Amino acid sequence: MRDAEAMTQGPEATGNPTGDELLTVGAASSLIGVSVRTLHHWDHIGLVSPSGRTSTGYRLYSADDVARIHRVLLYRELGFSLTEVGEILDDPSVNESAHLERQRELLAERIDHLQQMVCAVDQMMERKP
Numbered sequence: 001m002r003d004a005e006a007m008t009q010g011p012e013a014t015g016n017p018t019g020d021e022l023l024t025v026g027a028a029s030s031l032i033g034v035s036v037r038t039l040h041h042w043d044h045i046g047l048v049s050p051s052g053r054t055s056t057g058y059r060l061y062s063a064d065d066v067a068r069i070h071r072v073l074l075y076r077e078l079g080f081s082l083t084e085v086g087e088i089l090d091d092p093s094v095n096e097s098a099h100l101e102r103q104r105e106l107l108a109e110r111i112d113h114l115q116q117m118v119c120a121v122d123q124m125m126e127r128k129p
Contacts, residue, residue: 022052022060032069039069047086048072078103 021114042048043059050059060063068089075085075108088094 001024022062023066024054025050025059025061028061028066028069029125034064034069034073042069042072042082045082045086047082047089078107 004102023031025036025039027040039059039061043050048065051062051065052060054060061071071089072082075081075088081090088096088099
């Protein structure tokens with residue numbers, strides 16, 4: 001096996017893992033757009049733990065692991081701390097759909113506010129001689 005950190009385990013060499021296919025930390029990192037160091041940190045703190053390991057100890061990520069990483073990234077983009085993200089994702093009493101709907105509302109309000117700011121800047125620029 002050449003660079004074990006960048007290879008996949010399973011039927012496909014690229015794309016999202018499906019079925020029994022597992023991605024090494026390097027492949028998952030490249031696919032998702034986060035650093036290997038970030039995935040190592042998230043594993044260390046228990047936020048996203050890989051489903052398996054190779055015989056040499058490399059982390060292997062399943063399709064479910066990749067989906068969880070995407071959810072972590074979404075909540076981080078919304079401004080949640082890693083601790084809060086873990087609580088949301090791991091607490092079975094949390095209604096994730098209702099939570100996401102509320103976050104969508106807040107994002108829409110933020111977008112409206114930013115659009116108003118852009119208009120104000122445009123008006124200021126038009127007034128300049």
